Amino acid sequence: MTARSILRSLAALVLGMVALGASASAQSGFHLQEATIADVHRAIRAKELTATQLVGHYLKRIEAYNGRCVTGAVDASTGYQLGDITPITNAKNVNALITLNLRGRRSKTDSADNNPNMQDALEQARALDEEFARNGQLKGPLHGVPFAVKDQFDTFDMRTTSGAAANYANDRPPMDAEIVARLRAAGAIILAKSNLGEYASGDRSTHGGTTCNPYDTARSAGRSSGGSGAAVAANLVMCAIGEETGPSARNPAANGSLVGIVATHSLVSRAGIIPASLTRDRPGALCRSVKDSATVLGVLAGYDPRDPTTADSMGRMAPQSYQSYADNADLRGLRIGVVREFMQVFTKADEDSVRIAEEALKDLQKAGATLIDPGPDGALFKDAIAQILPTLDAAASATNIRLLAEREPRVTGEVLFVMNRYLRERGDANIATVEDLIAKSIFFTHAPIDGVTLVPRTRLEDMLSTRQTLVKTSDGSVVQHRVPVGTLDVAGWHALRTTLQMLVNKVMADQRLDALVYPTKTIPAPLLANPVEPTNLKTVKESTKFTVDGVEYQRSVERATDLRAPLTPRLSPNAGLPTIAVPAGFTREVYDRAIAPGPSGAKQAGVLLPAKQIALPVSIDFLGRAYSEPVLIRIAAAYEAATRHRRPPKDFPPLQGEP
Template sequence: MSKASKRKEKNGTQETKNGTESLFGSVDRRTVMKGIGAAGLVGVGASSASASTSDEGFDPVEATVADVHDAIESGEATAREIVEDYLERIEVYDEAINSIIRVNENALDRAAELDEQYAASGPVGPLHGVPLILKDNNDTGDMPTTNGSLSMEHSQPEDDAFIVRQLREAGCVVVAKANLDEFARGITADSSLGGQTRNPYALGRNPSGSSAGTGAALAANLAVLGTGTDTCGSTRNPSAFGSLAGLRPTIGLISRDGIIPLSLERDTAGPMARTVTDMAVMLDAMVGYDPADPPTSRGANEIPANTDRIAGDSYTDYLDEDALDGLCIGVLRDFFGPDIDEEDQDCSCNDEDEDPVAQAEAEAEQVTAVVESALEEMERQGAEIVEIESIPNYDDLQEAASEPSVFKADLDAYLEGVDNEYETLAEIVESDLYSCGKADSLRTSDEEDDPDVRETDEYTRSVAGKIELRDAVEGLMLERGVDVLAYPTLSHPPAEIGESQPGSNCSLSANSQLPAIAVPAGYTEDERLPIGVEMLGFEFDEPTLIGAAYAYEQAADPRETPDGFGPLPAEAPEVPNPDYEVGIAAEDDC
């Protein structure tokens, strides 16, 4: 019987990994790259003094939560100096990747307050002084929350989202709010307010989305941690294309209160970080019961500290280098290969270089090779690989689980609680203050969405369909004796800016509501484009996913710092197509 099968029957246990004790608690000390920083920050109240260097103290390049705490505890740097380092990197490097919508003008003051509290009584929490970037659909009471749209540029919530409050109470310093695919309605990383976000590994390529700004910023070392939200891939896809660890948790583990909705049936927030360790530390701070989001009453009972179903009091207790030893991984073969639409299939092209089918097959082959290499590493670490061709009746199950659009109903309900010029989707559509890429979908939602959709038979059937899909997936896993399913996060590499992004395998986790984690698998051979491998687990079995991802990460060390985003002083790398602009409905014929 597999490890997860035993845990599903509430008989399983899992070994824990002890870290190094400090004033900040038990944390993992991972070796990170060290470099040099300099260059003064322009604006936001920073001094013009040079940033810290490897000789002077803290280095922000590839820094972890543990590195931040080491620097503070040793006296090498204060929280304010660390935050200043990252603000300097944003000032220099975001010119190239366009990941940030707004810098928090209070970040340095908040960091200074944390320094005073540290001097008086020690750290305020497990994330004391850690720079954090928020996706700009996370409510902040001290800054607008825009959803990446000109129509919400000045939208002001009354208070912080539940997860933002939790992270701040744990000690995080919000340094900025990140761009996103507008209204979180896609994966091409563009918005009318923030423009086009670029992939730090290839500036002419897509970082994916919708949590595009968070992913690009973390990949370029503009902060230590970041929040994503995931309706269908929006945490996992940018993590895959940013060589990051990103988790879509089980619905109910993390509160959705104060997050601008796309579809509450599938929406969830998730942690994003450069290491699995940091992602796990962040997850501990994000989970918990929130009366404003009733499903968290169930999720609260599944947090390690609140259940005897699994061992350990923290998600970091599952950071076990041997977690892959004996783990059964079901490789879902149907999720590999090219994603080809009907128009491309009908193309009669003589030149192979112009044949979209041949191009798609070549792209998918590169991704398959990278993911296969990652799976081979997992096997070397003791995992048992089980080949699974497909999920029986998968297309029918997905169709049954797909709900009618609830976007208009959910967005209108959200807008009632914030101060925004446009108070409904209808008013937003009338304003034309959104990107051309979202014009058709926004107008369609406004015209066709049923405000009473949740009272319809179609909606009721979709709820039952999600349960049926979840049961089918878990049933298959139990039948085949596997702990997790594995597949490419996207079966194609990052698309060029301005092109659609094929290959997302987001909907298995999104519609089954089962947890999934994306981690770096490696890079394509020709252009060194980042690729992610995704693992999906049983309901509320995030510990197994974290353990497997950590063990793989420690063995493979798959993450590389993107070229051109190293230590300061430096200049931002040159953008290949600097004149590319996102069309705005109010200004363009769309």
């Protein structure tokens, strides 16, 4: 039986309940499109909607809109698209969800799927309905709310592989990630695992395929958490969990006209995550409103003994519920600093996003905020960098916050250590090490694409050894040299975090600021499988000579002396500071890069193509000091209430009969 036929059968099972719910909802005014958590709970309390009916509505939308959105040869033996892909314009599908929480669909290693202790989504919904019928009480702040969880997070009842086609003996991990357990305890229904960039990088996974943007299916949904973002934007679920090592919670929020919250690094547990970093991973909440995202944050936040970093949050959490700061929020008396360094127009591709950000600044002022703005050519961080860097980090050559925020410290063994630790704790009988993942997985592949992450097999191999391109000084021949990864050393990341936090704290203290604001990014969603806007603006070439086994080699690298963020500025993840991305509008025109053929079939960034008239979402970020989530929620909610920029994608409308 095909996936679609299974979904049709399941949809038929709940059709009667859905029809009853639609009738009641029509009378009450409940509409599924853009519904909030409060809307759902209001309808449930009024006995106009049940959790089972709500899950049924979403299953029908998943059946209609979660198909493939790219073309490419399908491997006959696996059913996977393993080679080059081409996005489908106006596909009216997004391929956002990788695994559904329905019996028979949740695992490739458990075909029976008959464990009564592993309720599927419909069974969980019925249990919630029965409990509510008995006592009239909601189980928690997320009662009945259908969620998607990025496939990077462990779910004890569903396949978890970070999108990989990895041959686990048991593709279900032994226990939930801490944040998944907290969602369930609050009444949430984990309806699906969302697709992702394999091992939390890129737009594509071997097992799940490619996710597409609901506002233009030829474009990126937001890289590694794109499945989570696309699922919420296209209303396949109410909210989703993403993960951010670099930009991968705020980037899908920006690409999907969503609200994305990433908390202070130590506020939310990372236990039970297939890791991308020992130092920077952090979960993010993606919903369609500030209050809903804040409600999710309130469920996730707090100390977890399985993640020692969360001990820092003790005594530093909000004194009242996080969502309460979104109520009746206003900006009067608040001072917000404008990070002009992240609002530069480098090419015409930046112009529309910067224009929208300028409008957002005006809206903030109209709503009562005081802006501390150094002006279009100014630099908010200039004085702080000049004062702090010479004493704190004398080796740093950065002259602006763009360069500092994107810095890649020299570290060793980080990803290898944390991935092997995860696999050891998971305890699978077939896959216990990174070497096993390489040997016992199927991988998609393609030629290199400028600005697009390396293919997953290469990234796994790079965990084991670092690659260096060397030139033999005696004859000029080129040699690819690999150095095995040895000891673990992540001191560079901790030093960078300290530097960035000191800079933010000083700027905010000197200017008496409550938050910083800047565009989440200035390049809207790029085309899938295409080169993106070049990041290095200025570079210098540096060469070093050294000897390997008695032979002298030269290694040359280009070091950036100024750059633009490849996706979103990495000040927030690299500093570990809380940030909220909020919809700010839509583009009028978009500029893409032509493809310039490179060696071995590589796609390199060519000239800027003429403008296309496309409305793509644009967002702004509000960033604050550590544990300043309450004031950021207040600011974001007030801006949202004053502007209401979010609008659903037109190609994913309500279905016939949908309330």
